[in-house]
Amino acid sequence: xxxxxxxxxxxxxxxxxxxxLEGFDFGVGMLLAVIGRGRTSEETNARRRLMLTTIxxxxxxxxxxxxxxxxxxFAAFPAWYSTMFSGFYLAMxxxxxxxxxxxxxxxYRYKRDSDRWRAGWDIAxxxxxxxxxxxxxxxxxxxxxxxxxxxSGNFTGNFLTLLNPMSLLGGVTLVAVSLVHGAFFLAxxxxxxxxxxxxxxxxxxxxxxxxxAIALLVWVNVHTGTVWSWLVAGxxxxxxxxxxxxxxAGRDGLAFTGTFATIGATVACYFLAAYPDVMPSTTNAAYxxxxxxxxxxxxxxxxxxxxxxxxxxxMLLYTAWSYWxxxxxxxxxxIAPQTDPLAEVKVG
Amino acid sequence: MDALDxxxxxxxxxxxxxxLFVPIxxxxxxxxxxFHTWYLRRHAPELLRLAKFFGKxxxxxxxxxxxxxxVQEFQFGMNWSDYSKFVGDIFGAPLAFEALLAFFLESTFxxxxxxxxxxxxxxxxxxxxxxxxxxxxxxxxxxLAANSFMQHPVGYKYNPQTGRAELTDxxxxxxNKVQLVTFPHVVAAAxxxxxxxxxxxxxxxxxxxxxxxxxxxxxxxxGAVVTxxxxxxxxxxxxxxxxxxxEVQPMKMAAAExxxxxxxxxxxxxxxxxxxxxxxxxxxxxxxxxxLSFLATGSFDGKVEGVNELKRxxxxxxxxxxxxxxxxxxxxxxxxxxxxxxxxxxxWSFRLMIGIGMLAAAIxxxxxxxxxxxxxDAPRWLVxxxxxxxxxxxxxxxxxxxxxxxxxxxxxxxxxxxTSSGVSPTVTAASVITSMVxxxxxxxxxAVVEIKLMLDYTRxxxxxxxxxxxxxxxxxxxxxx
Numbered sequence: 001x002x003x004x005x006x007x008x009x010x011x012x013x014x015x016x017x018x019x020x021l022e023g024f025d026f027g028v029g030m031l032l033a034v035i036g037r038g039r040t041s042e043e044t045n046a047r048r049r050l051m052l053t054t055i056x057x058x059x060x061x062x063x064x065x066x067x068x069x070x071x072x073x074f075a076a077f078p079a080w081y082s083t084m085f086s087g088f089y090l091a092m093x094x095x096x097x098x099x100x101x102x103x104x105x106x107x108y109r110y111k112r113d114s115d116r117w118r119a120g121w122d123i124a125x126x127x128x129x130x131x132x133x134x135x136x137x138x139x140x141x142x143x144x145x146x147x148x149x150x151x152s153g154n155f156t157g158n159f160l161t162l163l164n165p166m167s168l169l170g171g172v173t174l175v176a177v178s179l180v181h182g183a184f185f186l187a188x189x190x191x192x193x194x195x196x197x198x199x200x201x202x203x204x205x206x207x208x209x210x211x212x213a214i215a216l217l218v219w220v221n222v223h224t225g226t227v228w229s230w231l232v233a234g235x236x237x238x239x240x241x242x243x244x245x246x247x248x249a250g251r252d253g254l255a256f257t258g259t260f261a262t263i264g265a266t267v268a269c270y271f272l273a274a275y276p277d278v279m280p281s282t283t284n285a286a287y288x289x290x291x292x293x294x295x296x297x298x299x300x301x302x303x304x305x306x307x308x309x310x311x312x313x314x315m316l317l318y319t320a321w322s323y324w325x326x327x328x329x330x331x332x333x334x335i336a337p338q339t340d341p342l343a344e345v346k347v348g
Numbered sequence: 349m350d351a352l353d354x355x356x357x358x359x360x361x362x363x364x365x366x367x368l369f370v371p372i373x374x375x376x377x378x379x380x381x382x383f384h385t386w387y388l389r390r391h392a393p394e395l396l397r398l399a400k401f402f403g404k405x406x407x408x409x410x411x412x413x414x415x416x417x418x419v420q421e422f423q424f425g426m427n428w429s430d431y432s433k434f435v436g437d438i439f440g441a442p443l444a445f446e447a448l449l450a451f452f453l454e455s456t457f458x459x460x461x462x463x464x465x466x467x468x469x470x471x472x473x474x475x476x477x478x479x480x481x482x483x484x485x486x487x488x489x490x491x492l493a494a495n496s497f498m499q500h501p502v503g504y505k506y507n508p509q510t511g512r513a514e515l516t517d518x519x520x521x522x523x524n525k526v527q528l529v530t531f532p533h534v535v536a537a538a539x540x541x542x543x544x545x546x547x548x549x550x551x552x553x554x555x556x557x558x559x560x561x562x563x564x565x566x567x568x569x570x571g572a573v574v575t576x577x578x579x580x581x582x583x584x585x586x587x588x589x590x591x592x593x594x595e596v597q598p599m600k601m602a603a604a605e606x607x608x609x610x611x612x613x614x615x616x617x618x619x620x621x622x623x624x625x626x627x628x629x630x631x632x633x634x635x636x637x638x639x640l641s642f643l644a645t646g647s648f649d650g651k652v653e654g655v656n657e658l659k660r661x662x663x664x665x666x667x668x669x670x671x672x673x674x675x676x677x678x679x680x681x682x683x684x685x686x687x688x689x690x691x692x693x694x695x696w697s698f699r700l701m702i703g704i705g706m707l708a709a710a711i712x713x714x715x716x717x718x719x720x721x722x723x724x725d726a727p728r729w730l731v732x733x734x735x736x737x738x739x740x741x742x743x744x745x746x747x748x749x750x751x752x753x754x755x756x757x758x759x760x761x762x763x764x765x766x767t768s769s770g771v772s773p774t775v776t777a778a779s780v781i782t783s784m785v786x787x788x789x790x791x792x793x794x795a796v797v798e799i800k801l802m803l804d805y806t807r808x809x810x811x812x813x814x815x816x817x818x819x820x821x822x823x824x825x826x827x828x829x
Binding site: 019048049050052053056057058060061063064066067068070072074075076077078081082083084085086087090092093096097098099100101103104107108109110111112152154155156241248261296297299301302304307308311312315318319322325327330333335336341342343344 | 388407410411412414415418419421422424426427429430432433434436437439440441443444445446447448450452453455456457458459460462464467468484507512514515516518598693722765770773774779782783786790794797801804805808810823824825827828829
């Protein structure tokens with residue numbers, strides 16, 4: 001296997017890692033609007049605090065997968081990175097704004113005890129959890145669909161070029177699957193009413209997500225599939241069915257693993273279907289960016305390979321450790337009563 | 349304005365804004381980790397209270413540093429795609445390393461520190477913040493290595509077949525002589541920011557929270573010591589940096605001094621100038637003899653070249669060097685008219701960087717003197733200084749970056765690629781202005797929110813002492829949303 005191919009796989013893994021991990025915290029964020037609703041504002045707040053506490057220690061680290069995927073594309077395939085991010089300009093801008101507002105919401109929501117303050121940041125969290133999977137789904141599907149790229153490797157379309165039916169389906173599907181994934185995560189990490197609601201939502205949304213996923217994966221594979229991409233897509237769907245069966249049996253961990261595998265398999269299917277193209281040109285197939293013509297020099301790839309081989313296992317180890325530390329379910333009794341973080345402190 | 353000007357403004361705005369938070373993140377993480385570790389050794393309640401108190405300010409600041417950093421990473425591809433294609437081979441690797449080695453550490457271990465009270469053994473818990481700090485320093489190393497390549501490109505070769513710069517020696521990139529003086533300078537400046545934050549907040553709180561004045565006195569003094577020591581390190585490394593800069597980018601030094609005519613020996617250092625800096629009119633300046641020669645060359649009678657001579661000589665020199673490396677003319681022929689950086693900007697940002705930094709260190713000295721022997725009642729003027737203290741090194745950092753980045757113009761990669769040839773060719777001015785307006789508004793709103801929160805949390809003061817107990821199965825978490 002050439003180093004270019006190795007890095008193509010690694011970038012696929014980084015995107016898969018990003019979407020399976022941040023996928024569930026996007027799901028939890030979106031579900032604030034659905035499960036995080038009570039009869040009173042106190043109950044709403046209590047539910048939302050509980051839901052956010054399940055992803056509290058993880059979402060920030062999950063997001064680094066995106067930054068690493070971007071950095072790895074820059075280093076291993078500079079032409080791909082440059083064309084994609086300059087070409088998908090407004091979509092990228094929207095993505096960045098959504099992520100900024102979401103992060104600020106997650107960081108600042110609890111820093112003040114005021115319904116208005118929380119309501120504002122809740123909109124940021126919910127919107128900021130809905131938009132990124134939509135945009136990333138559209139962007140990645142465009143890499144399969146193909147975009148207008150000229151002779152010198154520059155994108156010549158505009159924002160509307162990106163909004164073709166196949167890519168829009170990709171975006172909507174990622175949102176739907178992330179929602180179910182997030183619901184399974186909540187079912188796994190909580191107990192009591194929030195868990196019941198999460199399971200109910202998962203069951204209600206699962207058929208929609210499954211239909212969308214089937215349509216998308218068939219479309220992608222008909223468009224540019226190989227035996228391997230068909231196979232992986234099939235495995236992804238089997239995992240999804242497995243998740244639903246596991247959920248019926250009350251096996252939260254297995255259900256979550258199932259959607260985890262579905263999202264991972266979908267990204268794998270994309271990368272298998274695209275290879276060796278990284279950005280197929282609809283203008284002229286000869287202008288397509290491929291793993292060969294978009295790659296960095298051999299030396300850069302070698303150095304990066306060394307670093308990835310040494311440091312990725314270390315990173316995975318401490319990430320796994322942090323998931324282990326915070327492995328317990330949280331429920332309403334674990335959440336301390338809401339206090340005003342800015343109330344005057346009495347000492348002595 | 350065309351797409352190029354807009355992209356340059358956008359880079360300037362987003363970078364300076366991002367770098368208001370970065371040095372505080374680096375410096376304050378060390379201070380918080382320090383207080384937390386100190387508590388474990390001494391078990392003095394006030395040390396734990398300070399660790400948690402500054403930990404809160406740290407997380408408020410960290411959030412903004414992180415989100416504005418994501419914009420930076422994607423901005424290269426969005427606005428500077430020709431640049432990214434040309435140097436991605438060299439420039440991308442440090443960025444990828446930064447994410448893989450530093451960002452995962454910072455994010456994961458900060459999550460462990462915030463949520464880990466009672467869940468982790470105490471020593472491991474305190475160590476988490478040290479790991480966050482190590483992550484921030486590693487991050488600085490990689491990003492400064494990438495920046496140093498732009499200041500002084502080494503370890504690469506131009507490949508005429510692919511039309512881009514390709515890596516030949518990664519160690520040379522990581523040990524670039526510019527990097528070796530820049531990294532200590534920037535990290536020391538970041539410690540100044542962390543120290544000054546603790547000093548300023550401590551001073552102000554001594555007056556506000558009378559019952560806790562001895563605790564805040566300790567914070568103010570620790571902050572002052574860090575500010576002074578870091579200030580010394582900043583000036584020593586800055587001096588070394590000046591000499592390397594004069595060697596690799598003589599025009600930047602000439603611009604910093606608005607020195608138009610070459611001085612063969614004993615060039616004077618200009619402290620302050622009234623009047624034009626365009627070299628045509630007489631300027632009224634306060635100067636110190638021979639100091640510039642020393643700053644630039646290490647000897648009081650060293651020769652310092654002026655803008656006019658450099659303007660004549662440099663284009664030829666750079667062209668010949670590039671031709672010898674086999675690089676195409678498109679990257680080496682900026683019009684003569686733009687061959688100098690903006691001189692007033694370089695002159696004033698250089699002075700403001702130094703002056704503001706020295707002022708912060710001077711406040712540190714005053715604090716140590718006025719709070720000696722257990723004195724915990726700072727005079728009012730010192731409290732005012734305390735309010736300004738956290739801002740000073742942060743502003744000094746900003747001016748330092750404005751100086752070093754604009755002083756390199758018109759080059760994007762010094763001597764190799766001009767700024768105008770690095771911009772994205774197919775991104776329209778309308779797109780760039782849209783994003784610039786969006787970022788500017790968003791950043792302005794977030795700045796207001798962040799400053800308000802910082803002030804509110806400072807005004808409220810540190811929580812009472814609660815030693816951490818390990819959380820039993822059904823007890824509330826020490827930290828939840």
